[in-house]
Amino acid sequence: MSSAAVDIGDHNQLARSVSNSLNLSTSPTATFHSLSSSHGARNAAAAAKQLKPFATQDIKVLLLENVNQTGRKILEEQGYQVEFLKSSLPEDQLIKKIREVHVIGIRSKTKLTARVLQEAKNLIVIGCFCIGTNQVDLQYAADRGITVFNSPFSNSRSVAELVIAEIISLARQLGDRSNEMHQGIWNKVSAGCWEVRDKTLGIIGYGHIGNQLSVLAEGMGMVVIYYDVVNLMSMGKARQKATLAELLDAADFVTCHVPELPETLNMIGKEQFQQMKQGSYLINASRGSVVDIPELINAMRSGKLAGAALDVYPNEPGGNGDYFHNNLNEWAEDLRSLKNIILTPHVGGSTEEAQSAIGVEVSSALCRFVNEGNTTGAVNMPEVSVRSLTIEEPNHVRIIFIHRNIPGVLRRVNAILENHNIDKQTTDSRGEIAYLMADISNVNDNEIRDIVQDLEMLPACIRTRALY
Ligand SMILES: NC(=O)c1ccc[n+]([C@@H]2O[C@H](COP(=O)([O-])OP(=O)(O)OC[C@H]3O[C@@H](n4cnc5c(N)ncnc54)[C@H](O)[C@@H]3O)[C@@H](O)[C@H]2O)c1
Ligand SMILES: O=C(O)[C@H](O)COP(=O)(O)O
Numbered sequence: 001m002s003s004a005a006v007d008i009g010d011h012n013q014l015a016r017s018v019s020n021s022l023n024l025s026t027s028p029t030a031t032f033h034s035l036s037s038s039h040g041a042r043n044a045a046a047a048a049k050q051l052k053p054f055a056t057q058d059i060k061v062l063l064l065e066n067v068n069q070t071g072r073k074i075l076e077e078q079g080y081q082v083e084f085l086k087s088s089l090p091e092d093q094l095i096k097k098i099r100e101v102h103v104i105g106i107r108s109k110t111k112l113t114a115r116v117l118q119e120a121k122n123l124i125v126i127g128c129f130c131i132g133t134n135q136v137d138l139q140y141a142a143d144r145g146i147t148v149f150n151s152p153f154s155n156s157r158s159v160a161e162l163v164i165a166e167i168i169s170l171a172r173q174l175g176d177r178s179n180e181m182h183q184g185i186w187n188k189v190s191a192g193c194w195e196v197r198d199k200t201l202g203i204i205g206y207g208h209i210g211n212q213l214s215v216l217a218e219g220m221g222m223v224v225i226y227y228d229v230v231n232l233m234s235m236g237k238a239r240q241k242a243t244l245a246e247l248l249d250a251a252d253f254v255t256c257h258v259p260e261l262p263e264t265l266n267m268i269g270k271e272q273f274q275q276m277k278q279g280s281y282l283i284n285a286s287r288g289s290v291v292d293i294p295e296l297i298n299a300m301r302s303g304k305l306a307g308a309a310l311d312v313y314p315n316e317p318g319g320n321g322d323y324f325h326n327n328l329n330e331w332a333e334d335l336r337s338l339k340n341i342i343l344t345p346h347v348g349g350s351t352e353e354a355q356s357a358i359g360v361e362v363s364s365a366l367c368r369f370v371n372e373g374n375t376t377g378a379v380n381m382p383e384v385s386v387r388s389l390t391i392e393e394p395n396h397v398r399i400i401f402i403h404r405n406i407p408g409v410l411r412r413v414n415a416i417l418e419n420h421n422i423d424k425q426t427t428d429s430r431g432e433i434a435y436l437m438a439d440i441s442n443v444n445d446n447e448i449r450d451i452v453q454d455l456e457m458l459p460a461c462i463r464t465r466a467l468y
Helices: 013-019 035-046 069-077 091-098 138-143 156-171 174-182 208-219 244-250 270-275 293-302 332-337 352-372 409-417 445-457
Strands: 060-063 081-084 103-106 125-128 147-149 200-204 223-227 253-256 280-284 305-310 341-343 397-404 421-430 433-441 461-467
Touching: 060 069, 069 081, 069 103, 069 352, 103 352, 125 352, 138 147, 147 352, 156 174, 156 208, 156 253, 156 280, 156 305, 156 341, 156 352, 200 208, 200 244, 208 223, 223 244, 244 270, 270 293, 293 305, 293 332, 332 341, 397 409, 397 445, 409 433, 409 445, 445 461
Parallel strands: 060 081, 060 103, 103 125, 125 147, 200 223, 200 253, 253 280, 280 305, 305 341
Antiparallel strands: 397 433, 397 461, 421 433
C-alpha cells in the first residue's frame, strides 16, 4: 500500500484534512497507510518500471448503461473493484450507489444532477462513455472537484453513416415499403421517391459529426450547406450559411447535429418548419430537446415535410423495453401513426466499432486521472498533465490541489511546499477552477500528511489528493 492513499474522516482536524483527498474507506478514523507496506508496493511495481500510485484495489468503480467490455476490462486490469450494470438507475438507487464509489461510468441516460452529485462524497471522476455531457451538471461537478471526461468523436462516423442511410431511406420511402411487405402488401410506386444526387443537404451544427456527414454526402453527389454559430472551414465544396433561415430555405434534407444547450432547445419549431422547403425532410440524431415534436407532427401532416427520421426523444428510458406505450407524452401515438417516418431508439453511436473505441478511450482517461492525476481531455477542468513517476524516483509524492482560481493561492501553496524539493510543478485554470500538480521528492509519510493537511486548510481548497 502506498504512503499517500488515505482514509476518509470528518470528525477531527486530520480527518478534515484528508476528507477531500482520495477517500478509500468510509471509516471515521483517518489514517495514513504505513510506509513499510508502501515500500512493498513500490518493489512490486519495480518490474513495471513505473511506480504504483497506491493500492488500486481500493478504488471502487460503478459502470452503468452497458458500457463496452473493452472499457470494463481496462479498469479491472488496474485492480479496481468494478460493478457493472446494464441499464441506468432511477435517482434514488443512483444516489445510494454513488455514495460508495470513487469513479462512475455512464452513457447518455444517467442524469448526474447537483442533487445526485451532492451525495457523491467519495467521487473524484465521471466518465461519460459517449459524446454528449449534457446529462451531467458539469459546473457543479467542477465546484466539487469532480473531473469529467467524455469521448469527443469516437462515435461520430457511426452517427454520420446512420444519417446517410436515413437520407436515402426517406428519399425512397424504404421504411414504408418494408413495413408494407412485412404485412404482405406489394406496393410498387415511384411517385414521391427520389435520388439524392444533386439534392441539397443542410447540416445544422458542423462539428465532428457534421464534418463526417459533409464528406459522405458529397461523395453521393449531394450539395452540402451548413449553419453553425462558429465560422468554420468547409469540407470539400460545402458552404456555410450565415443564418439558420437561409439554410432552411435552401435545403432538401435538414439534419441536426448541435449539442443540447439552452440555445438549441426547440431550435426547430413552428417558425423553422414554415421556413423549410415544401416536401423536404428532417433528421434529428442530436438530442430530443432540439426538435419540437408536436410541430414536427403538424409539419408532416400538412405535407410540408415529406419524411423525417428521429433517433432521439425528449424523455428516453433508462433501459430497453416498452417505450411508446408507457410514454407520457401525448404526441407518442400521433408520431407512430405518421407515414415515412423512421424512429430509432438512440442508436446513432451504437456500433461495435464506436462502442469499443469509446470504452478504450474513456477508461484510459479515467485510469490516467485516478492513478496519475492527469486531466488531459477533461471537459470541466483545466487540462494538466505530468509524466508518470518511475522507479528511479522513489520516495516521491504527487500532490494534486484543485482550488478556486483566486489571487494569492500559488504563493500560499509554495509557502507550504517551500522546505521540500519540488521536482516538477504545473498549474492551469479554467474559469473559476484551478488545478495544480506537484511532484515532491524525498518525503516521508508524516511530511505528506502535513502537506495535505496544510493545503486543505487553505480557504481556496476544493480537493487535495496525494499519490504514490
Ligand atoms: N444519436 C446519437 O447516438 C448521438 C451520437 C453522438 C452525438 N450525438 C449528439 O450530437 C451532438 C453533436 O455531436 P458532435 O460530435 O458533432 O458535436 P461537436 O461539438 O463536434 O459539434 C457541434 C457543433 O454544433 C455547433 N453549435 C453549437 N450550438 C449551436 C447553435 N445554437 N447553432 C448552430 N450550431 C451550433 C458547434 O459550434 C459545433 O460546431 C452531440 O452534442 C450529441 O448530443 C448523438
Ligand atoms: O452522446 C452520445 O455519444 C450519443 O448520444 C450516444 O449516447 P449513448 O452512448 O447513450 O448511446
